[in-house]
Amino acid sequence: MNSPQPNPLQLNSPHSNSPQSILEHTFGYTHFRGSQQEIIDTVVGGDDALVLMPTGGGKSLCYQIPALAREGCGVVISPLIALMQDQVEALRAAGVRAAFLNSSLPPEQAQQIEQALLGEQLDLLYLAPERLLQPRTLDLLHRVPLSLFAIDEAHCVSQWGHDFRADYLHLNCLHEQFPSVPRIALTATADRRTRAEITQRLDLSEARHFVSSFDRPNIRYRIAQKDNPRRQLLDFIRNGHQDHSGIVYCLSRNKVESTADWLCQQGFNALPYHAGLPADLRAEHQRRFLREDGVIVVATIAFGMGIDKPDVRFVAHLDLPKSIEAYYQETGRAGRDGDPATALLLYGLEDVVKLGQMAANSEGSEEHRRQERSRLNAMLGLCEITSCRRQALLRYFAEELPEACGNCDTCLEPPQTWDGTEATAKLLSCVYRTGQRFGASHVIDVLRGSRSEKVLKFGHDQLSTYGIGADRSTAEWRGILRQLVVRGYLEVNSEAFGALQLTEACRPLLRGEEQIELRKLPAPARRAESGASRAAADIAPEHAPLWEALRACRKQLADEKGVPPYVVFHDATLREMLAARPQTEEALLSISGVGDSKLQRFGDAFLAVLRDFPH
Incomplete structure (x- = not known):
C-alpha cells in the first residue's frame, strides 16, 4: 500500500465545470441518482450537509463533485489509512488531481504533496483524523483556499455507533477554525440516536439532513441457527458462490485464523484479517482481496469499512453481530455494484451469552450498557422474526417497506410458526398493568409469578397478570418479547431505563381483533440454490x-x-x-x-x- 504517488502536476484540473459537466466528463455518468444532485447543490452553495446513504448508493460523488466545482482543495477525513491509496487511484484514473497524506509516505513524498497543496495543484486531499488534528496540518490548511471538508464514515463520532473513534470527537474544530468552509458528513448507517450525536459532536446543527432509503434490494438476507456452522458455510459457498469474492466475519481472532485455514484446506483462496496481524500482512491481504478475483477474506469487524470493491458477492457471519447497525453496515459491503448478493448469518445460544457478557462488562456508563443490551435484543429479534426480514431491518431505521420483499429467507421459505395470540396478549397486558415503566426482566418475573424483592416491593404480585405466564420459561418469554419489539408492537424506551412501552400497533391484538404467528424455532440451515447470487444477467x-x-x-x-x-x-x-x-x-x-x-x-x-x- 506504500507505492509512490504520481506527481499531481501531471493532471489537469476540471475546476470551473458545472456539477453536471463534471458528472459526465470526469465520472462518465449522465444522470444523478436519488438525492445526489440536491446534496451536491447544497454543498456547492456553501451550506453544510449530513448524508445517510446506503453502501453503493453513490456517497463519494456527493463530496467529490462539489470539491471539483468549488474553488480550492477539498479535504476528506477518512478513518482507514490503508484504503486511501485505492480511493486516490480511482480518482486519478478519472483525471482528478488527488493525493493523500498519512504515515505510510516517506518524508520527501509527503513534502511533495504539501507543496502541491500550497501551490493549489490539488483538487482532493485525503487525511486520517489523527493527521488532520496535528497543529502542522491545520496550519497548512489555513494557508490555502479550501472548497470543503468531507467527514467520511461519520458514525465513528458516536459512542452509540459500532465503530467509535475518539479522534472523530475533535473534528468540531473544523467549524471553529474554518467557519466559512462547508462541511459534509457521510455515513451508510446511523439510527436516530447516532444521527443526533453526529449532529451535536460535529456542530452540524444548521446542516441539511439527507436520509436516503436504507433498502438494498439486491441483497438476499438469510439467517439460520447454527448446526455445524462450517458445514453450513461450505454448502453455502459451494452451492451458490463458488469462485466468488466474499467476506466471512468471526468474533474472535483465533476463529478468524482457524476458519481461513480450514477454507484453504477445502480448496478456497481464503485470507485472514484482524488487528493482531502485522500491518504489512493486513495491507497485503487487503490488496489481494481488492485486486484478485475469487478471494475470500475471513475477518473480525476490523475489516471492511470504506472498502470500495463493487463485486463482493456474499457476506457471511459465523457469529452474531452485536447490533443491527453493525449487521447492516457489514452486510452492505456485498453487492455494491447492484448485482445480486447474499448475506448469511449463523447464530447460536453461545453468541447470545458471549455478547450479553460483553455488554454487561462494558466500561461505559450504566446507560451505555443498557443501550448495548437493547441493541443486542433488537438483533436477536431480527433473527427470530417470522415475517419479512427486510421490513424489520428497515423499520429499525424508521423506514417502512409497504410489502414483503420476496428476497429474504422468511419470504422465500416461510418458517414454522405457532399461534402466539394468547401469549402475546398476556405479555402486552402485563406491560400495561405494570405501568409501562419496567424492563423485560421485571415484566417476565411478574408473568411467571416470581416472588422477587422488586415484584413484592411494587405490589405487582397483586396484579391480575401476576403468574399467568408460569407455563413458559424465561427464555421463551424473552423470545416472544424480542419478536414483538422488532415487529413494532412494543418499544424499548432507552431514556427510561429500558422500560417496555406499548405502541399503537398493539391495540388490535389487545382487543382480540388480530392474531399473531410467532416463530417456533430458528429455521435450520438449508443448501443454497445453485447460482442464487450470480451476477445480474447471465452472459449468453x-x-x-x-x-x-x-x-x-x-x-x-x-x-x-x-x-x-x-x-x-x-x-x-x-x-x-x-x-x-x-x-x-x-x-x-x-x-x-x-x-x-x-x-x-x-x-x-x-x-x-x-x-x-x-x-
Missing part, C-alpha cells in the same frame, strides 16, 4: 468469448497500473459494452462509467477488443 454462451476478452483486457490494464480491476471499469460498464458493442470513441464515451480521462487512458485497448467482436 454466444457472448462469453467477448465477455472474457473484455475482462482480460481490464485485468491487464489494472495490473499495468497497479490498481484493482474496478478502478479501470466496473462490471456494469463491461456489460454495457457487451450489449452495445461500440466501435468508435464517440460511441464508447456514451457507455455509463466512461469519462473523458478513462476514454483517453483505456479507450484504445477496449475498442481494439470490441472491433474483434462486431455484431
Whole structure:
C-alpha cells in the first residue's frame, strides 16, 4: 500500500465545470441518482450537509463533485489509512488531481504533496483524523483556499455507533477554525440516536439532513441457527458462490485464523484479517482481496469499512453481530455494484451469552450498557422474526417497506410458526398493568409469578397478570418479547431505563381483533440454490468469448497500473459494452462509467477488443 504517488502536476484540473459537466466528463455518468444532485447543490452553495446513504448508493460523488466545482482543495477525513491509496487511484484514473497524506509516505513524498497543496495543484486531499488534528496540518490548511471538508464514515463520532473513534470527537474544530468552509458528513448507517450525536459532536446543527432509503434490494438476507456452522458455510459457498469474492466475519481472532485455514484446506483462496496481524500482512491481504478475483477474506469487524470493491458477492457471519447497525453496515459491503448478493448469518445460544457478557462488562456508563443490551435484543429479534426480514431491518431505521420483499429467507421459505395470540396478549397486558415503566426482566418475573424483592416491593404480585405466564420459561418469554419489539408492537424506551412501552400497533391484538404467528424455532440451515447470487444477467454462451476478452483486457490494464480491476471499469460498464458493442470513441464515451480521462487512458485497448467482436 506504500507505492509512490504520481506527481499531481501531471493532471489537469476540471475546476470551473458545472456539477453536471463534471458528472459526465470526469465520472462518465449522465444522470444523478436519488438525492445526489440536491446534496451536491447544497454543498456547492456553501451550506453544510449530513448524508445517510446506503453502501453503493453513490456517497463519494456527493463530496467529490462539489470539491471539483468549488474553488480550492477539498479535504476528506477518512478513518482507514490503508484504503486511501485505492480511493486516490480511482480518482486519478478519472483525471482528478488527488493525493493523500498519512504515515505510510516517506518524508520527501509527503513534502511533495504539501507543496502541491500550497501551490493549489490539488483538487482532493485525503487525511486520517489523527493527521488532520496535528497543529502542522491545520496550519497548512489555513494557508490555502479550501472548497470543503468531507467527514467520511461519520458514525465513528458516536459512542452509540459500532465503530467509535475518539479522534472523530475533535473534528468540531473544523467549524471553529474554518467557519466559512462547508462541511459534509457521510455515513451508510446511523439510527436516530447516532444521527443526533453526529449532529451535536460535529456542530452540524444548521446542516441539511439527507436520509436516503436504507433498502438494498439486491441483497438476499438469510439467517439460520447454527448446526455445524462450517458445514453450513461450505454448502453455502459451494452451492451458490463458488469462485466468488466474499467476506466471512468471526468474533474472535483465533476463529478468524482457524476458519481461513480450514477454507484453504477445502480448496478456497481464503485470507485472514484482524488487528493482531502485522500491518504489512493486513495491507497485503487487503490488496489481494481488492485486486484478485475469487478471494475470500475471513475477518473480525476490523475489516471492511470504506472498502470500495463493487463485486463482493456474499457476506457471511459465523457469529452474531452485536447490533443491527453493525449487521447492516457489514452486510452492505456485498453487492455494491447492484448485482445480486447474499448475506448469511449463523447464530447460536453461545453468541447470545458471549455478547450479553460483553455488554454487561462494558466500561461505559450504566446507560451505555443498557443501550448495548437493547441493541443486542433488537438483533436477536431480527433473527427470530417470522415475517419479512427486510421490513424489520428497515423499520429499525424508521423506514417502512409497504410489502414483503420476496428476497429474504422468511419470504422465500416461510418458517414454522405457532399461534402466539394468547401469549402475546398476556405479555402486552402485563406491560400495561405494570405501568409501562419496567424492563423485560421485571415484566417476565411478574408473568411467571416470581416472588422477587422488586415484584413484592411494587405490589405487582397483586396484579391480575401476576403468574399467568408460569407455563413458559424465561427464555421463551424473552423470545416472544424480542419478536414483538422488532415487529413494532412494543418499544424499548432507552431514556427510561429500558422500560417496555406499548405502541399503537398493539391495540388490535389487545382487543382480540388480530392474531399473531410467532416463530417456533430458528429455521435450520438449508443448501443454497445453485447460482442464487450470480451476477445480474447471465452472459449468453454466444457472448462469453467477448465477455472474457473484455475482462482480460481490464485485468491487464489494472495490473499495468497497479490498481484493482474496478478502478479501470466496473462490471456494469463491461456489460454495457457487451450489449452495445461500440466501435468508435464517440460511441464508447456514451457507455455509463466512461469519462473523458478513462476514454483517453483505456479507450484504445477496449475498442481494439470490441472491433474483434462486431455484431
